Amino acid sequence: MTIQERLLEAVEQKLLRPIDAQFALTVAGNDDPAVTLAAALLSHDAGEGHVCLPLSRLTLTEEAHPLLVAWISETATPIDWKKRLLASAAVSCGDSPAPLILCGDRLYLNRMWCNERTVARFFNEVNQAIAVDEDQLSRILDALFPPTDEVNWQKVAAAVALTRRISVISGGPGTGKTTTVAKLLAALIQMADGERCRIRLAAPTGKAAARLTESLGAALRQLPLTDAQKKRIPEDASTLHRLLGAQPGSQRLRHHAGNPLHLDVLVVDEASMIDLPMMSRLIDALPPHGRVIFLGDRDQLASVEAGAVLGDICAYVNAGFTAERARQLSRLTGSAIPAGAGTQAASLRDSLCLLQKSYRFGSDSGIGKLAAAINCGDRSAIQAVFQQGFSDIEKRTLQSSDDYAGMLDEALAGYGRYLRLLHEKATPEAILQAFNEYQLLCALREGPFGVRGLNDRIEQAMVQQRKIQRHPHSRWYEGRPVMIARNDSALGLFNGDIGIALDRGRGYASGL
Known part of the structure; x- marks a missing residue:
């Protein structure tokens, strides 16, 4: 299988983005297949937020990219990556123009290499x-x-x-x-x-x-x-x-x-x-x-x-x-x-x-110790913090549907004050402040533990308990939280701002 065919197969398998394959074929398509592969993996890593591709990533390890594993297994010969990269017209050490720059044991996109040099010199x-x-x-x-x-x-x-x-x-x-x-x-x-x-x-x-x-x-x-x-x-x-x-x-x-x-x-x-x-x-x-x-x-x-x-x-x-x-x-x-x-x-x-000192919570508090352990990446310390019985933190494992239902009940209780103020026709400012007093943070976007899944289930529970009233043919209802997705400086609203939809027909001059 040619390197071009290998790249296209990787795109079909979602191992690469189409742009990764196209970039590699454009800058090194007629070159050594090893260089073409390295260019594709560099583009892939750049898309993942990495500045460069260390040559150590081009070795067979447990974390190696599946495309690399498949290609090296096919060649069945040791690869001197540095030698083969420097032999390519698409790669330079920075002393001549080239789309790829090999600096030490790191392969860069030319633009990223220039950016890193600028920042390094500055600091x-x-x-x-x-x-x-x-x-x-x-x-x-x-x-x-x-x-x-x-x-x-x-x-x-x-x-x-x-x-x-x-x-x-x-x-x-x-x-x-x-x-x-x-x-x-x-x-x-x-x-x-x-x-x-x-x-x-x-x-x-x-x-x-x-x-x-x-x-x-x-x-x-x-x-x-x-x-x-x-x-x-x-x-x-x-x-x-x-x-x-x-x-x-x-x-x-x-x-x-x-x-x-x-x-x-x-x-x-x-x-x-x-x-x-x-x-x-x-x-x-x-x-x-x-x-x-x-x-x-x-x-x-x-x-x-x-x-x-x-x-x-x-x-x-x-x-x-x-x-x-x-x-x-x-x-x-x-x-x-x-x-x-x-x-x-x-x-x-x-x-x-x-x-080094937090004025929001003490270093000896549960949240203080937990934050320090998380920032250090110390799993054993994290477990130890939860076992010390601090009153300001708690760890629970949901093992059944009853546990999940209990979590939803707690969420409804957490949003209770905001819902009560909504029904009492409190001021928009008071309603928004009450809403912000309770938050659920999710590590996932989809699924029953994700943002979408939990939002849907909490809304359904609110409807069933008649805490909110949806319009028959719409997902909108009075009290629905909304998040701004695009900046509007004229209105003073920015991406990530949270507001509450209110019914102007019930006496509110404007919504928050």
Whole structure:
């Protein structure tokens, strides 16, 4: 069987996408079959969110792609992948134009290789330090952050960002990322002392931008800033696409290396959602003098497209600060900041800070211990947490239809207050708030334990118990939850926003 036939068979078996086979045949169809196969698997992995294809993935292991297993079994001869790839005109080491780039033991799409180089150079830039008056900065930080008996990592994070051109602040839910950035922006304005300091706020999605606008605005209102100082901090955040000047129907952006953004400081929230190509484009558009502060949670789901940039960068946070950097941060914050060992990736390490204390739940609570065990990927620790009898978490295994019915009854009870307020004709705001107090999270989309299956069964139970009244020929009913699937900035609605359908004929002026 030829490699072309093998690829088409893999497409029919859903082992590859049609575009994977077409790409491989286009760039290496007349080449060595091994190169064609590698190109198809690289395209497949890129579609799965991977930046490159390690050559170790081209060996027979338990996780090997079925197409690779079938083809190697057919050839029945050892394959020197590096030698055969470099012998192809479709592959280069980066020193000449080619659709595929072999860098060390990793095979890249040319575009992804260029993006990764841009991002790597940016974050590993040696000269990131910003000269500051340490005495002045220390006084400002002391005024913004109340003294504590332990290391205040919010204060440390602010000190990191105020003394580096590039900084990354990572923290889980409730660790105070927004509070931290509000205070560091306040410090920045005070240190600027009337000099130009153009600040922009951005996030990957419309919903994230709206949330940043709201939460940062609330945090800034609590700070002792003059009206003139507050006016220097923008009231609205934009999406990254809007910031960069994305144009409908075009891949071109208004802002790039030749036409950089007009700003001095950029704050980017939800940085874990930024994929490699977008990060590369953002970096290209930054002015040489511009500072950028990335906020996010390294343990959140990575971006949908290829490249978990924030997660990869934050892998160095456990290495700690260099000794010199730890001494500087100790002087600025008044706390003893521990130093890590060695000098590997020193520039990157000294630009990172992990917010380690959650103000939403204690580290000794059930949810705190469970979150820590999950983030570490420690299965035995996860089981141990559930066995300790914490009151705020519970694990149950559904083993029968009765168990499943019991789960549905609990869901109905959870939505009870929202349904009661709906029948009492409460305000739309109260109904929506009550609805948001209870949520079911599903790991699946389909099936009895998936989003669709559970939604359908809960609705059916509500109808049977006459908690809701469906229209005879429609799935719509008063109180039906809806989720926005497309941004509409004119209405202030963004992908992922949740609302409730209300009957305007029963006295409601509008629905939420």
